[in-house]
Amino acid sequence: MKVLVVDDEQPARARLRQLLDDEESYEYVGEAGNGKDAVLLSAELRPDIVLLDIRMPGLDGIETAHHLNMQDNPPAIVFTTAYDEYAIDAFDARAIGYVLKPVRRAKLTAALEQASRLAPSTLISVASQANMSVARKHVCSRSQTELKLIPVTEISCFRADQKYVTVYHDSGQDLIDDSLRALVDEFSDDFVRIHRSALVAVARIDRIEKTDDGKSRVVLRDKSQVDDEELIISRRHLAEVRRRLKGV
Amino acid sequence: MIAANDPDNESTQAYLPDFCAASTLFIIVLVAELIAIMLTLASHDAEHQFLIELSETSFFVLWIALLGTALMCQLTSYLEAAGQTRAFVMSFVVLELTCLVVAESAWQLTRIFGQSLIIEDAHTKFLLRTMAINSIVMALAMRYLYISSEWRRSIVLEAQARISALQALIRPHFLFNSMNTIASLTRTDPRRAEEAIEDLSDLLRANLGNATNRSSLKQELETAAIYQRIEKLRLGDRLNVRWDVAALPMRARIPSLTIQPLLENAIYHGIELLPDGGEVTVTGTRDGDHLEITISNPVPIGEKRNTGGNKMAMSNIRQRFELAYGSKGSVNIDDAGDRFTVSLRFPLDEGEDEE
Numbered sequence: 001m002k003v004l005v006v007d008d009e010q011p012a013r014a015r016l017r018q019l020l021d022d023e024e025s026y027e028y029v030g031e032a033g034n035g036k037d038a039v040l041l042s043a044e045l046r047p048d049i050v051l052l053d054i055r056m057p058g059l060d061g062i063e064t065a066h067h068l069n070m071q072d073n074p075p076a077i078v079f080t081t082a083y084d085e086y087a088i089d090a091f092d093a094r095a096i097g098y099v100l101k102p103v104r105r106a107k108l109t110a111a112l113e114q115a116s117r118l119a120p121s122t123l124i125s126v127a128s129q130a131n132m133s134v135a136r137k138h139v140c141s142r143s144q145t146e147l148k149l150i151p152v153t154e155i156s157c158f159r160a161d162q163k164y165v166t167v168y169h170d171s172g173q174d175l176i177d178d179s180l181r182a183l184v185d186e187f188s189d190d191f192v193r194i195h196r197s198a199l200v201a202v203a204r205i206d207r208i209e210k211t212d213d214g215k216s217r218v219v220l221r222d223k224s225q226v227d228d229e230e231l232i233i234s235r236r237h238l239a240e241v242r243r244r245l246k247g248v
Numbered sequence: 249m250i251a252a253n254d255p256d257n258e259s260t261q262a263y264l265p266d267f268c269a270a271s272t273l274f275i276i277v278l279v280a281e282l283i284a285i286m287l288t289l290a291s292h293d294a295e296h297q298f299l300i301e302l303s304e305t306s307f308f309v310l311w312i313a314l315l316g317t318a319l320m321c322q323l324t325s326y327l328e329a330a331g332q333t334r335a336f337v338m339s340f341v342v343l344e345l346t347c348l349v350v351a352e353s354a355w356q357l358t359r360i361f362g363q364s365l366i367i368e369d370a371h372t373k374f375l376l377r378t379m380a381i382n383s384i385v386m387a388l389a390m391r392y393l394y395i396s397s398e399w400r401r402s403i404v405l406e407a408q409a410r411i412s413a414l415q416a417l418i419r420p421h422f423l424f425n426s427m428n429t430i431a432s433l434t435r436t437d438p439r440r441a442e443e444a445i446e447d448l449s450d451l452l453r454a455n456l457g458n459a460t461n462r463s464s465l466k467q468e469l470e471t472a473a474i475y476q477r478i479e480k481l482r483l484g485d486r487l488n489v490r491w492d493v494a495a496l497p498m499r500a501r502i503p504s505l506t507i508q509p510l511l512e513n514a515i516y517h518g519i520e521l522l523p524d525g526g527e528v529t530v531t532g533t534r535d536g537d538h539l540e541i542t543i544s545n546p547v548p549i550g551e552k553r554n555t556g557g558n559k560m561a562m563s564n565i566r567q568r569f570e571l572a573y574g575s576k577g578s579v580n581i582d583d584a585g586d587r588f589t590v591s592l593r594f595p596l597d598e599g600e601d602e603e
Contacts, residue, residue, distance in 0.1 A: 008523075009425070009482050015432035034523055057523040057548070082424035101428035 003112070004047035005031040006038040006064065007080065008056045012101065016051055016080070019105055026112060035059025036149050039067045039140065043147050047075050049115045051099075054081045054130075059138065059149075062127045067140045067149070069120055070177055076115035087130035094122055135186050139167060141174035148174060152190070156204040157226050158183050160197040168225045192244045194218055195234035202244050208233065263332045263397045264339065267320040280313035281306060283385060308354055312382065316346045332397070336390050347382040351375050409571045418455055422479075422512065429482045444481055447474045455505065462572065465539075466498035472508040472530070479515055486525025487515065493541070496532035500539060501597045503568045510543045510590055513561050518545035518588060537596045544589040562590070569594065 003026050005016045013031045020028040029045045032038040036059055042050060050068060054061035065077050079098040081087060091098045096118060097111040138149040154170040160180040167174050183191075183199055191199045206221045216238055218231040233241050265272050284306040288298065319342055320327075327335040355371055426448055433441035454471045469491075476489050489511070507530070514528045526546035533540045562581060569577045569592070577594035 009429070010484055011429040011432040011482055012425075014436055015428060018432065018435055055520070057521045082428060083420040101424055102431040103428065 001026050001049060001112070002029040002045065002047040003027065004029055004038065004042055004045060004050045004075070006033075006035070006050060006056075006061075007031075007053040008033055009053075012053065012080070015101075015103060016108075019103060019108055022105070023109060026109075035061070035064035035067070036138075038064050039071075039149065040147055042068055042075060043071055043142075046073075049112055050075045050077050052077055052079050054079050054084055054087055060132060062123055062130070062132055063136050063138070065118060065123055066120060066136055067138070069118065069123070070140055070142075074117055076117050078111045078115045084130065087126065087132075090126040090129035093129075094126065096122070096126065135189065139176050139178065139183075141167065141176045143175075150174065152187065156201050156220055156222065157230075158191070158199040159226070159230055170222075173225075192237075192241055194231065194237055194241055198230060200231070205241075205245060208241065208245065263335050264320070264324055264328060264393065267317050267324055273317060276313050276317050277310065280309045284309045287381070308350070311354075312347050312350045315350060316343045319343075319346055336394060340386055340390060343386050344379065344382060347379060348375065351378040405567070405571050409568050418451065419512065419516065421516070425482055426478050429478075433481070440481065444478060447478050450474050451478065451508075454508075461504055462501040463504040464498065465496055465500045465502050468502055468504065468507045469493060469498075471505075472511050475508050475511055483515070483519065483525065486522070487519050488525070488527040490527055490529045493530060493532035495534050496539060496541070497534070497596065497598060499598050502594065503565075503572045506565055506568070506592065507541065507543070509561055509565065510592075513590075514543055514545035514588070518547050521548045522546060534596070538593055539596050540591060540593045542589060542591045544587050546586055547583070547588050549586050565592075 003020055005013050005020070005028065007013045007016070010033070013033070017028050017031065020026050026049075029047055030041055032041050035056055038050065038052070039059075050065075052061045052064060052068075056064070059067070061079055061081075065079075068074055068077065077097070079087070079091065079096065080101060080103065081098060082101040088098065088100075090096075097115045099107050099111050136152065138151050139155070141148045141150060150167055150169050155167055156170075157168040158180060159166045159168070164175045165178055165180050165183065167176055180197060180199060184193060187199070190201060190203065192202050192205075194200050200218055200220070204220050204222070206219045208216050209219050211217050211232070216233045217228065218233060218241065220226060220231070267273075284302060287309070288302040288305050291301070320339065323339075323342060327338050330338060352375065355374055426444070430441050430444050430448070433444060451471065451474050454467075454474075473491075476487070480487050511528065511530070519525050519528065528543065528545045531542045531544075533542075562579070566579045569579050573594050577592070580591040580593070582589040582591070
């Protein structure tokens with residue numbers, strides 16, 4: 001069994017490595033100091049299990065787990081934490097594997113043996129119980145060769161085609177695997193749906209203008225990114241878009 | 249008392265006694281009778297009229313006392329909500345008015361039903377005399393209530409400070425992470441593991457000391473430095489602390505466990521949340537007979553801040569500062585922009601040091 005170790009603190013990673021090196025049935029394959037590196041490294045090393053610290057700067061443990069889940073054949077996850085009563089309650093309630101720091105050898109092997117994959121819905125309920133942000137701060141895009149994490153703050157628009165969702169962001173556009181429906185639910189705080197297949201960042205909308213044929217269209221602050229045709233507001237969503245723009 | 253333990257809700261502490269309680273009523277009747285006896289003793293002209301005069305005076309004084317008590321019983325919750333000074337001023341006004349009404353009624357009744365032993369003066373003179381006596385008695389009563397309420401308040405504050413001191417104890421998060429670091433170092437770097445255990449022990453010892461006491465600035469800064477050393481093992485290059493405290497007299501007294509918890513806050517809510525870490529600055533300045541210590545840390549931008557734990561640590565230090573310095577000390581927070589800054593200002597007290 002290949003194990004990837006993720007923790008922002010070097011001594012904590014070293015400790016897990018020491019313990020794993022003593023075990024015959026588990027193989028330490030690498031370590032990452034933050035969530036982003038963890039996602040990239042996991043795609044490359046294909047570990048069976050990821051030991052994942054909950055409290056990390058940038059991508060926290062729960063969000064990292066979300067992104068790990070989106071990989072083909074995702075790894076099982078065991079969380080590690082020093083002390084986080086809400087998260088621990090949430091893990092206990094859902095039988096999610098975790099180990100407490102300082103890590104005890106017997107506890108670690110028991111958790112590794114029971115490690116299982118986590119459904120996204122489980123992660124969302126854990127995040128809300130643990131007072132962590134439920135919405136991800138990044139979305140993840142994959143091509144054959146590379147894996148990209150796009151900060152949600154840099155995204156102006158999600159647009160759904162037949163099969164994929166395209167993300168328009170500050171440094172270009174990418175395809176992601178998420179369904180628009182799930183994105184609507186997850187990012188409802190900062191994004192508004194303008195028609196059946198497009199979701200626009202409220203903060204990026206400059207104004208609403210009338211087209212020559214009497215329709216309404218969203219004008220983005222940064223106009224270059226999205227086709228004007230794509231930004232026509234459907235009649236069903238117009239009232240909601242107006243309301244969100246007023247910030248009510 | 250339960251409400252008084254809530255730091256955000258200090259105003260709910262009672263300034264006035266419970267006028268609706270039977271025990272309060274009993275004391276008021278007793279005091280009213282004593283005043284009646286006093287007044288009669290002072291004014292009666294012939295032996296044989298004493299009891300009659302006393303009964304009339306009692307009758308009059310009791311009316312004022314009981315009517316006043318009944319009014320206060322109804323008004324207490326409203327007056328308490330107005331704050332201490334206003335509560336006292338308004339009670340005073342209410343009771344003066346009660347007295348005026350009773351005196352006026354007594355005068356009118358006497359006019360209708362004939363003479364009385366205690367009402368001989370002209371109308372205005374009688375009213376003024378009654379009001380003057382009432383004012384003096386009320387002033388004494390208010391002073392007494394004020395002192396006893398201050399006394400209760402100081403007891404509550406002291407209790408809060410004790411609780412706060414317990415809460416100031418090191419976060420479990422820090423303790424377990426440190427233990428984990430030490431467990432890791434025992435194999436890779438036994439010497440540093442040893443140092444870390446020594447540092448952790450010193451820190452725990454400082455935390456287990458009587459935290460309601462004051463200690464010297466020197467001790468406080470040492471405790472904070474030890475704390476920094478332990479965190480540095482764990483966070484590595486991400487943690488930098490700049491100490492700029494040369495201007496502070498090291499013998500100065502300060503409530504113990506103030507700087508270390510603030511440094512802990514700065515790390516827990518700031519440095520730990522930043523992927524590349526940052527620099528905490530601790531700056532001390534002297535301004536005449538006041539000292540100011542400012543602790544500032546970078547915070548992640550644009551993230552919803554979870555300030556729950558932070559608030560507790562801050563209100564805790566506020567309470568202990570209030571107990572130690574009253575209005576002479578202050579704790580200010582500035583969380584605008586990408587830094588979180590706490591400033592402690594307190595009078596210089598170089599007390600006889602044991603060192």
